Amino acid sequence: MKFGGTSVGSAERMRVAARLAADERKKRPVAVVVSAMSKITDLLLDTMRHAEAGDLAGLETNLATLRVRHEDACRALLPETRHATVIANIQHLVEEFERIVRGMAMLGERPPRSVDEAVAIGERLSAVLLAEHLNAEGTPAAAVNAREVVVTDAVFGNASPLMEPTREKARASLLPLLGQGSMPIVTGFNGATADGRPTTLGRGGSDFSASILAAALDAAELWIWTDVDGIMSADPRLVPDAEVLQEITYAEAAELAYAGAKVLHPRTLAPLAERKIPVWSKNSFAPEKPGTKIVPAVAPGIGMRAVASMKNVALVALEPASPELNGVQVMARALDAVARANVEVLLVSSSSYRQNFCFLVRQEELERTVAALESVLALELAHHYLHPIQVDQNVGLLTAVGEGMQGKAGLAGRIFTAISRVQVNVIAIAQGSSELTIAVVVRRDGLENAVRAVHAECGLGLRPPVPVFTFPMPRRKE
Numbered sequence: 262m263k264f265g266g267t268s269v270g271s272a273e274r275m276r277v278a279a280r281l282a283a284d285e286r287k288k289r290p291v292a293v294v295v296s297a298m299s300k301i302t303d304l305l306l307d308t309m310r311h312a313e314a315g316d317l318a319g320l321e322t323n324l325a326t327l328r329v330r331h332e333d334a335c336r337a338l339l340p341e342t343r344h345a346t347v348i349a350n351i352q353h354l355v356e357e358f359e360r361i362v363r364g365m366a367m368l369g370e371r372p373p374r375s376v377d378e379a380v381a382i383g384e385r386l387s388a389v390l391l392a393e394h395l396n397a398e399g400t401p402a403a404a405v406n407a408r409e410v411v412v413t414d415a416v417f418g419n420a421s422p423l424m425e426p427t428r429e430k431a432r433a434s435l436l437p438l439l440g441q442g443s444m445p446i447v448t449g450f451n452g453a454t455a456d457g458r459p460t461t462l463g464r465g466g467s468d469f470s471a472s473i474l475a476a477a478l479d480a481a482e483l484w485i486w487t488d489v490d491g492i493m494s495a496d497p498r499l500v501p502d503a504e505v506l507q508e509i510t511y512a513e514a515a516e517l518a519y520a521g522a523k524v525l526h527p528r529t530l531a532p533l534a535e536r537k538i539p540v541w542s543k544n545s546f547a548p549e550k551p552g553t554k555i556v557p558a559v560a561p562g563i564g565m566r567a568v569a570s571m572k573n574v575a576l577v578a579l580e581p582a583s584p585e586l587n588g589v590q591v592m593a594r595a596l597d598a599v600a601r602a603n604v605e606v607l608l609v610s611s612s613s614y615r616q617n618f619c620f621l622v623r624q625e626e627l628e629r630t631v632a633a634l635e636s637v638l639a640l641e642l643a644h645h646y647l648h649p650i651q652v653d654q655n656v657g658l659l660t661a662v663g664e665g666m667q668g669k670a671g672l673a674g675r676i677f678t679a680i681s682r683v684q685v686n687v688i689a690i691a692q693g694s695s696e697l698t699i700a701v702v703v704r705r706d707g708l709e710n711a712v713r714a715v716h717a718e719c720g721l722g723l724r725p726p727v728p729v730f731t732f733p734m735p736r737r738k739e
């Protein structure tokens with residue numbers, strides 16, 4: 262079971278999380294992965310930015326917030342006899358964080374490796390609290406730092422797991438705990454390289470931690486507890502009538518996650534699909550609801566299932582200025598450089614006549630992208646064989662997802678009609694690279710409207726109730 266930030270966001274929420282895990286524990290062994298309490302990861306990252314900028318007052322304020330939030334939760338959650346020990350433990354972890362950020366303040370710099378070490382403190386704090394509470398309630402539990410379990414490469418801030426060593430470590434450390442009837446409460450989000458350097462798996466990475474461990478332990482099921490009723494036909498914050506999908510395939514869920522549906526970290530399903538471990542997305546605020554089951558296949562012919570969107574993106578365009586330049590070669594070199602800079606390309610679109618092409622990246626990767634392009638195409642740019650690199654940040658990405666969408670005649674037409682009806686400009690399109698998505702780049706300020714329009718036009722969401730007309734009946738004379 263994995264509990265997200267809101268599902269462990271307060272003493273009260275931790276109590277619910279513990280009960281959900283302990284109830285299941287009565288039937289079969291349970292391992293738990295926890296996120297940091299809601300907003301704590303943001304707070305930790307913000308503290309590091311204050312440190313780098315030399316803003317010691319901001320740093321102190323954040324440290325106090327961090328301490329108070331966890332100490333308050335501890336007092337509200339645990340019996341008084343445990344307060345002194347656990348608060349000392351919390352203070353110890355906060356001091357560990359403080360040591361790293363003071364180092365950053367001194368250097369005026371945030372080395373990625375230190376960021377990863379420091380940001381994992383959020384998960385370590387919540388793991389301690391949840392494990393302590395379970396123990397106090399009579400369910401033996403032990404907090405485990407995933408740094409000792411999940412082995413990754415050295416891409417700090419966005420590391421990938423090395424599954425074989427992780428499997429060995431996870432089985433060696435977690436199976437004995439489970440065997441003794443103890444519930445491991447493992448920190449989500451973090452890991453370490455084989456030589457022990459701390460890493461993290463990217464924002465929202467606790468889902469990924471849970472799937473890595475589920476695969477490593479050959480789990481029967483993975484339950485991801487969050488704050489909505491499951492995976493929905495759209496982000497309910499954007500589309501109020503979005504509906505919960507009862508079932509969705511691994512491929513659909515993965516495409517949705519990559520297309521920006523925050524409910525799952527994009528890489529969550531990779532370790533599970535090949536082992537066919539079923540995944541449930543469930544609401545810890547309404548555990549009685551069925552949630553969404555992620556499965557290998559659903560009934561054919563369902564067509565479009567959901568629409569996702571991403572707003573912090575940028576479109577980068579390259580166009581040859583001279584016919585002597587081979588556009589395909591430019592594209593190959595550009596994409597190669599971008600890949601080597603560790604940038605993820607979200608969509609590519611090209612024109613064969615003008616030989617120009619554009620691609621979409623995340624805004625936080627834009628600087629790296631442009632630097633990589635400027636370096637690899639320096640000569641062409643200097644000699645004006647290429648037009649200057651164009652960057653458009655006023656864009657957003659809308660993606661429609663569903664297995665068997667390609668088989669639905671007219672679906673693409675309906676999507677574009679819906680977008681144009683709300684007067685939103687379409688800037689680029691990609692269809693066909695994945696059989697289950699149609700991706701459209703639109704003007705940023707029209708993105709939300711476009712999502713709602715496509716969702717409604719394609720018949721997704723809760724249907725409004727059929728109106729019941731009542732006619733005045735002639736009164737029967739007594």
Ligand code: ADP
Nearest residue numbers: 265266267487488491492493495496522523524
């Ligand atoms: P957690 O902290 O539990 O990991 P997240 O905030 O990361 O939770 O993800 C849950 C949120 O994802 C929901 O509150 C919802 O706003 C958002 N979301 C975006 N797209 C979808 C979708 N298609 N289905 C469900 N939730 C979605």
Ligand code: ASP
Nearest residue numbers: 296302450464465466467
């Ligand atoms: N706490 C981390 C984050 O906020 C990981 C997670 O919650 O999944 O990104």
Ligand code: MG
Nearest residue numbers: 265465523524
């Ligand atoms: Mg999340």
